[in-house]
Amino acid sequence: MKKRQVAWLFLLLAIVLAGCSEINQPITAESKGFWNEYIVYPLSWLITYMSELFGSNYGLGIIVVTILIRLAILPLMIQQTRNSKAMQAIQPELQKLREKYSSKDAQTQQKLQQETMLLFQKHGVNPLAGCLPLFIQMPILIGFYHAIMRTEEIARHNFLWFDLGEKKKDPFYILPLVAGVTTF
Known part of the structure; x- marks a missing residue:
């Protein structure tokens, strides 16, 4: 049952991200398609709005929207x-299970999965x-990149x-250098 849900999730994600192909067209309120109407254009509008609040400074607008x-x-x-830290914490126990059930036969592998x-x-x-969570973050961050790239006001x-x-x-x-230091 869970495999089917994951498959549907991937299919939905592929459909949503299929709108990424209009990369060379400017984004406007008249842009069509789910991707453009509900993800890219709202982010573009938000960048433009924030920029206007800062006296048409699109760099600051991008920084504020990024935050x-x-x-x-x-x-x-x-x-x-x-979750990543919890997985790291149980790695020693997982390794012990793998050593305990190191045989390659199907019955042993099934027992390993159960354990x-x-x-x-x-x-x-x-x-x-x-x-x-990455599958939720991806469309947002890719849409933000598209909004920056395709908003004509930013390019000027x-x-x-x-x-x-x-x-x-x-x-x-x-x-x-700043990106590297802040990431570190």
């Missing part, structure tokens, strides 16, 4: 991190719980040393 999006998906990220599921239940760990402005309409790299390599 808002990160705050909105923070509970998913926390859940994903907690593994009991271990997951005992510790309240779901091995798929670390991946599912500058922010700090960046020409936001240019697709060239940072000439001073400051942004990659």
Whole structure:
């Protein structure tokens, strides 16, 4: 039953992300399709709105919307991190089970699966719980990228040393360094 639900989830995700093919067309209120109408255009509008609040500074608008999006998906990220730590905590027990049932015959493998599921239940760990929040975050972050790329107003402005309409790299390599430091 769960395999069927996961298959439907992947199918739904593929349908939603199929709208990503209109990458070269500007986003407007008249853009058609689920992806454009419900994900990309609202994010584009939010960036534009925030930018207008900061005196048409699209760089600050993008930064503020980025922070808002990160705050909105923070509970998913926390859940994903907690589940990842719980999985790491039971790794020694999982390794012991694998050693105990190291035989390759089907009956032993079935017993290993049963013991593994009991271990997951005992510790309240779901091995798929670390991946599912990612499937919610992906369309939001990809839609945000599309909103930035396809909003024509952004392409006509500058922010700090960046020409936001240019697709060239940072000439001073400051942004990659800042990204690396903040990620660390």
